[in-house]
Amino acid sequence: xxxxxxxxxxxxxxxxxxxxxxxxxxxxxxxxxxxxxxxxxxxxxxxxxxxxxxxxxxxxxxxxx
Amino acid sequence: xxxxxxxxxxxxxxxxxxxxxxxxxxxxxxxxxxxxxxxxxxxxxxxxxxxxxxxxxxxxxxxxxxxxxxxxxxxxxxxxxxxxxxxxxxxxxxxxxxxxxxxxxxxxxxxxxxxxxxxxxxxxxxxxxxxxxxx
Numbered sequence: 791x792x793x794x795x796x797x798x799x800x801x802x803x804x805x806x807x808x809x810x811x812x813x814x815x816x817x818x819x820x821x822x823x824x825x826x827x828x829x830x831x832x833x834x835x836x837x838x839x840x841x842x843x844x845x846x847x848x849x850x851x852x853x854x855x
Numbered sequence: 856x857x858x859x860x861x862x863x864x865x866x867x868x869x870x871x872x873x874x875x876x877x878x879x880x881x882x883x884x885x886x887x888x889x890x891x892x893x894x895x896x897x898x899x900x901x902x903x904x905x906x907x908x909x910x911x912x913x914x915x916x917x918x919x920x921x922x923x924x925x926x927x928x929x930x931x932x933x934x935x936x937x938x939x940x941x942x943x944x945x946x947x948x949x950x951x952x953x954x955x956x957x958x959x960x961x962x963x964x965x966x967x968x969x970x971x972x973x974x975x976x977x978x979x980x981x982x983x984x985x986x987x988x989x990x
Contacts, residue, residue, distance in 0.1 A: 816920075816924060818984070819922070819923040819924070822984040827983065827985055828923050830922070831922050
């Protein structure tokens with residue numbers, strides 16, 4: 791699954807650590823999501839969407855599978 | 856209950872292990888020679904106490920982890936359980952068949968074997984997600 795997390799984080803000038811604190815996850819989890827190595831659960835995807843005041847589908851888009 | 860940081864967990868686990876080592880060095884040599892059975896049982900279980908605290912801290916750390924960390928913990932613990940189960944079954948059958956001789960002391964190695972397998976499996980699975988530190 792592709793996502794715009796890094797782009798949105800950069801727009802707010804937040805570090806991965808800052809975003810991790812806001813989402814109550816580890817910095818490594820933020821990094822894994824940004825690099826596409828981990829797809830977040832639905833509750834975490836909602837937290838991300840709420841934080842950026844966007845819809846989930848405008849942040850995450852399904853991959854080929 | 857407040858959530859501990861990774862360093863706080865490390866500190867508390869190190870403290871539990873320090874108590875364990877101290878008890879093993881100071882208490883354990885006298886336990887085998889203790890003639891009173893109730894005292895022998897009490898002293899033996901006293902040595903186990905810091906290990907129970909260590910296990911409780913491990914469980915609490917897993918519960919405090921985020922969803923990706925919990926996923927890695929689950930996969931690593933599953934792999935470690937599979938390795939230790941296979942090894943203990945193999946050793947058990949070899950012993951039952953008379954191919955090797957083992958005594959009850961071998962059970963002391965089950966928990967360390969589980970911890971080692973878990974650490975190795977966690978390092979491997981965490982790498983898949985770009986590494987999750989060594990907590």
